[in-house]
Amino acid sequence: MDQAWDPTRGRQVIAEAAVHLVATHGLEGVSVRKVATQARVSAGLVQHHFPTKQALLLAAMHQVDAAVQARLEPLVSDRRSASARLRALALEILPxxxxxxxxxxxxxxxxxxxxxxxxxxxxxxxxxxxxxxxxTRLLTHHHGSDQPELDRATLLLAGLDGLAVTALAEPQRLPPPRLLALAEQLIGQALSPYS
Structure with missing residues (x-):
């Protein structure tokens, strides 16, 4: 594979291999040798593109971020209501x-x-x-508020993060149907009018 190497695609292949290792073995499970094996390239090629383990880990982090952002971007700019877009975006980041x-x-x-x-x-x-x-922008638009809805947005995002962590750590307690139902409650609270 090293002989017909496309540097742009190659960096992505290496980053994807690092993502796989982080997802299955955590950050401790990532090494140049393991990434090279997973990507089916030489360790030297991995080090050429990512000279340090931290550079390799950050590439994996950015790879995941880019994939999520590519899915979220159309949701943010479509023509549905702010509440529908917020709901779609919130559910997209859950496992x-x-x-x-x-x-x-x-x-x-x-x-x-x-x-x-x-x-x-x-x-x-x-x-x-x-x-x-x-x-914040979606909630501000939904509520028709002059004040940014930063607190509600922060609370919603923190709640979604907590649900995601619990679903990963204890999938028997939060299987997808229950995770979805609890997420809908959080979303509903964020969208509800002020009392």
């Missing part, structure tokens, strides 16, 4: 199928590493902030 569960496992591994790794913490904070801003 309700294998693709989203893999992404959530990767994200959880990075959340756990963030307090000890400033680069991972910065990348996580940027992604979380972007999601919070999208939810």
């Amino acid at each position: 309700l199928d294998e693709t989203r569960a893999t992404e959530a496992r990767v994200w959880l591994a990075f959340i756990a590493a963030a307090p000890a790794d400033p680069a991972i913490a910065q990348a996580h904070a940027a992604t979380w902030q972007e999601l919070a801003e999208i939810l």
Whole structure:
């Protein structure tokens, strides 16, 4: 595979291999050798593209973020009501199928590493902030408010994160139907009028 190497696609293949290893073995399960084996390339090629383990891990994190953003972008800009778009976006980030569960496992591994790794913490904070801003805009539009709905958006996103973590850690307690029902309650609270 190394001989007919397309550098752009090659970086993606290596990052996808790192994503797979993070999802199945956590951050500790990632090494240059294991990623090379998973990607079916040489360890030297992995190191050429990602000179440090942290660079490799950040590439995996960005790979997952890019996949999620590619799915969320059309949801944010479609012509449905703000509440319908918010609901679709909220459900898209929950581990309700294998693709989203893999992404959530990767994200959880990075959340756990963030307090000890400033680069991972910065990348996580940027992604979380972007999601919070999208939810804030949708909630502000839904409620017709002059004031940004940052608190409700933050509460909703934190609740969705908590549901995702619980669903991954205890799938017997939160199987997809129950996860979906609880998420709908959180979404309904965020969309409800002020009392």
